[in-house]
Amino acid sequence: MFFERVAIIGVGLIGGSFALALKERQLCGQAVGAGRSVASLEEARARGAIDAIERDAAAAASGADLVLVAAPVAQFEAIFLAIAPRLKPECLVMDAGSTKRDVVEAARRGLGSRLAQFVPSHPIAGAEKSGAAAASAALFQGKRVVLTPLPESAPGILDKAAAAWGACGARVSRMTAEEHDAVFAAVSHLPHLLAFALVHDIASRPEAAQLFGYAAGGFRDFTRIASSHPEMWRDICTANRDRLLQELARFDTEMGRIRRMLAQGDAEALEKLFTDARAARERWLSGEYE
């Protein structure tokens, strides 16, 4: 496996790290970048993630053997439309979006006859830091990458995609786009929403300063994901809103159960719930679900 020309559309943390990882393993001849922000592109070039800056996505994709679309998901359709006419027939196209059903739809609308070359991908890595300045060849080491193949996918293209992410150190797995969006609504999108909600609610009270003044380490960790990027999370929440609404309804039922335990002073039921939760988390931390 060797990609003579790699195009990164959107050179932030994910795009920059992917390019650095391929380069470190000498799997890539030249890496070029395109994107909205000239400053980001310059930073990525200074860090050695890309060798050249192209004027737009279409120019970057021209002649490329691998295109990674790592821009905000809301821009995908326009990017796909722009690159489709310039793609070589054997070029592998991947994305790095956090939701997959909307990405597949954008690809169907934008890539047209090139759809078979596209492998929807979600690398589960990094979020707190962002930008090419934080990029690292080791970002994907031991992290998961989920591929959500299309029925149209060209023979061999999935293995090529899996090999590219695997070469970056990632653990690659496959599921449908529907399954992907259901899983991440539960273990990622809902917790983000709860963390944003808690901080927002506290900040909106007259006594906010006092409350924050006594918030400690538990609060800091619980709300870490409330420092995530608002634009990115707006797009994730709206793209996956049907699944997220289902998760919210489910969580509401769970909280109703706990509210009744509290209202009835059912200390035994509360202790059992806490004990079960702690035990499940310890099993998870011990690697039982890897």
Next chain:
Amino acid sequence: MFFERVAIIGVGLIGGSFALALKERQLCGQAVGAGRSVASLEEARARGAIDAIERDAAAAASGADLVLVAAPVAQFEAIFLAIAPRLKPECLVMDAGSTKRDVVEAARRGLGSRLAQFVPSHPIAGAEKSGAAAASAALFQGKRVVLTPLPESAPGILDKAAAAWGACGARVSRMTAEEHDAVFAAVSHLPHLLAFALVHDIASRPEAAQLFGYAAGGFRDFTRIASSHPEMWRDICTANRDRLLQELARFDTEMGRIRRMLAQGDAEALEKLFTDARAARERWLSGEYE
């Protein structure tokens, strides 16, 4: 300030660290311990936190100049009843409980005429690790300790309590027990309940293994407090349940607002909420509310 004899009732992380901190600053002649678990007491003695093990709380408190009750809050009334007849008139009594209205009630019932010697205290430190093995003289360094004085408090006793915690490196502040329980319901008890609930809900699904398999760093931090001690959190939740139910109702209103934004596809309102939450958290992290 010098305490010839210090009695620690319940020698875990908090009790052990308090004794170690006083010793390191040479503010204490002898430290003795009492508690349910012989193994913990032996561990505390091996670590140098206590010099001797007494057979029970009453024996430990006899002749003491300072008594710290750092056992589970559910045991407080029995401990107060046992030590009250043995307290020297000038002995300072403090606790380390995470709720304060119930502790004050237990003290009123248990300490009787000795109530004026008692200063309710809540050190905001440590929770994840527990036990004397994790104790450290530096545990309270830079951490907050909240005192919730009683109208009956003896003149000078509050300053003595503040000086003792201050000597351990803590930032000491005062509020009423009512105010304390309201503040911590919002910034500590509610987040704990949400974290326990999320892990419990995911663990109870048929597809739990798959869900945990894709949970990543954001989930790990968000749920860290779901590894807290079930018995301790059972007691906190039941002791503070009226305030916690108020916080749950409030959070439910906030989540209802967010659910409507999602259902209506109001991306702009979601992005504003996320932006406001992130900005508030950054202000908090920058120390604006210290």
